[in-house]
Amino acid sequence: MTDSALSNQETWSLLVLFAASVAVIANTFQGDGEPLVSSLAFGGVAFSITYSLIVWLKGTFMKANLKGRDMSKVKKVEIPETMGGVCAAVYLLLMVLFMPILFYSDIKSATADLDPLDLENGHIQIDTGRVLHRFPLGKLATYLSAMLSLALVVILGNYDDFFDIRWRHKVLIPGVASMPMLAVYFLTYGITHVVVPVQLVPYLGEMVDLGSLYYVYMAAIAIFCPNSINILAGINGIEVSQSIIIAVLLLINDMVSLSKIPGTAHPATDLHLFSIYLLLPFIGASLALLRHNWYPAKVFVGDTYCYFAGMVFAIVGILGHFSKTLLLLLIPQIINFIYSTPQLFRLIPCPRHRLPHFNARSGLLEPSMTEWQQPPSIGTTWFLNILARFPLLPLIKLVKDSEGHILKSSNLTILNLWLVWFGPRREDKLAIEVTAFQLALGLMGLFIRHELALLVFSQDNRA
Numbered sequence: 001m002t003d004s005a006l007s008n009q010e011t012w013s014l015l016v017l018f019a020a021s022v023a024v025i026a027n028t029f030q031g032d033g034e035p036l037v038s039s040l041a042f043g044g045v046a047f048s049i050t051y052s053l054i055v056w057l058k059g060t061f062m063k064a065n066l067k068g069r070d071m072s073k074v075k076k077v078e079i080p081e082t083m084g085g086v087c088a089a090v091y092l093l094l095m096v097l098f099m100p101i102l103f104y105s106d107i108k109s110a111t112a113d114l115d116p117l118d119l120e121n122g123h124i125q126i127d128t129g130r131v132l133h134r135f136p137l138g139k140l141a142t143y144l145s146a147m148l149s150l151a152l153v154v155i156l157g158n159y160d161d162f163f164d165i166r167w168r169h170k171v172l173i174p175g176v177a178s179m180p181m182l183a184v185y186f187l188t189y190g191i192t193h194v195v196v197p198v199q200l201v202p203y204l205g206e207m208v209d210l211g212s213l214y215y216v217y218m219a220a221i222a223i224f225c226p227n228s229i230n231i232l233a234g235i236n237g238i239e240v241s242q243s244i245i246i247a248v249l250l251l252i253n254d255m256v257s258l259s260k261i262p263g264t265a266h267p268a269t270d271l272h273l274f275s276i277y278l279l280l281p282f283i284g285a286s287l288a289l290l291r292h293n294w295y296p297a298k299v300f301v302g303d304t305y306c307y308f309a310g311m312v313f314a315i316v317g318i319l320g321h322f323s324k325t326l327l328l329l330l331i332p333q334i335i336n337f338i339y340s341t342p343q344l345f346r347l348i349p350c351p352r353h354r355l356p357h358f359n360a361r362s363g364l365l366e367p368s369m370t371e372w373q374q375p376p377s378i379g380t381t382w383f384l385n386i387l388a389r390f391p392l393l394p395l396i397k398l399v400k401d402s403e404g405h406i407l408k409s410s411n412l413t414i415l416n417l418w419l420v421w422f423g424p425r426r427e428d429k430l431a432i433e434v435t436a437f438q439l440a441l442g443l444m445g446l447f448i449r450h451e452l453a454l455l456v457f458s459q460d461n462r463a
């Protein structure tokens with residue numbers, strides 16, 4: 001068996017999963033397409049295809065020079081890079097194939113008493129074509145806009161993997177890519193009001209209309225999500241594992257919200273179902289990628305995966321009208337971003353890579369350090385010293401010379417901070433712990449959202 005072939009056991013397991021999933025999908029056409037059941041089966045299809053394609057394409061990617069060096073290993077071997085592109089491509093194509101299932105019952109009811117070829121009875125006007133009044137075009141537009149925004153971001157991720165685009169050039173592109181779905185938001189929903197916390201109601205009233213600022217806020221979410229996943233990266237598995245946890249938390253949020261909605265006619269029902277349809281195949285494709293990217297990684301995911309995953313979350317949050325809940329599930333990413341800002345805005349030198357340092361002797365990861373070519377200014381030294389002497393837990397590690405001048409400071413990512421706090425550890429242990437942290441904070445966020453929201457807001461907009 002070559003490295004680019006599936007083992008017998010893999011082949012049979014994947015074939016069984018694929019065949020069972022396809023059988024489930026085919027069976028749903030007996031009824032109304034059953035999008036929910038089909039979506040779960042699409043997750044199975046996404047897993048089996050992504051898993052196999054990654055194995056089959058590894059060699060091709062290496063030959064095309066799409067490879068990267070795993071820096072946290074004794075032998076810094078090169079492995080295929082940008083495999084998240086395979087994951088994203090499989091996902092996008094499957095989501096196109098999912099469309100007939102999603103709209104099956106709508107198409108059936110919109111055309112129920114129409115003969116599709118019936119020109120004579122006036123159902124189809126030869127000069128204007130036909131108009132299916134009962135077909136939910138808004139729902140179709142929402143779905144298509146989501147796919148377009150996602151595809152645009154995947155293209156950006158691919159270019160970034162090929163050409164290493166500069167941060168300042170690429171950072172705003174997801175905002176532009178979000179415009180199709182913002183346009184659909186404007187046309188189908190258009191609410192730009194935010195509910196004011198009860199404590200502020202006497203001053204601001206129950207609602208505040210943010211107007212066009214609300215669109216800026218949503219574009220900012222589309223910019224933040226992909227970039228924040230990309231900068232919480234650099235150890236095997238972490239990009240995918242954090243994304244799977246966020247997706248699972250969003251799924252839990254959908255299920256809890258659906259369970260609170262009385263009946264099925266509530267508009268929020270469709271929004272949460274839409275979110276579930278997008279997330280299940282995403283989780284399937286991501287699990288397959290994680291299997292290959294987990295320590296010791298056989299492939300890297302590339303920026304393509306980080307942008308792709310972040311945009312899936314932005315789409316689900318924006319089009320599902322629960323962007324604030326989404327932010328509650330991204331707390332580690334928000335902390336990592338805020339913590340990174342001094343380096344992102346070059347107040348502190350930012351090396352090309354900030355991933356933790358691999359100590360070849362111990363085989364463990366340690367905080368990576370950025371070297372100061374010249375001692376930092378008085379203000380920066382004061383700031384760094386405050387971070388280093390923070391009560392209870394230091395927020396940075398410093399190396400100084402005998403006169404107290406700062407020579408090195410640890411890179412400002414939560415991966416490095418974790419190592420500053422808890423000491424050196426193996427790469428997979430760090431990934432497991434940070435992923436568990438993501439899960440714990442996310443579950444807490446959901447608890448706050450669903451159990452404590454009424455302390456802050458006078459009504460739960462889903463109930």
Ligand code: UD1
Pocket residue numbers: 067068069070071072081230231232233234235236237297300302303352353354355
């Ligand atoms: C972002 C981070 C950078 C971090 C990098 C790691 C910022 C501003 N940028 O940059 O600090 O070093 O991600 O992904 O925070 N790699 C490993 N092991 C892994 C994953 C990646 O060694 O588990 C290395 C490989 O050499 C791989 C490269 O990182 O080829 C990928 O880096 P890339 O995604 O291009 O970096 P950026 O996204 O630009």
Ligand code: MG
Pocket residue numbers: 230233302303306
């Ligand atoms: Mg990256």
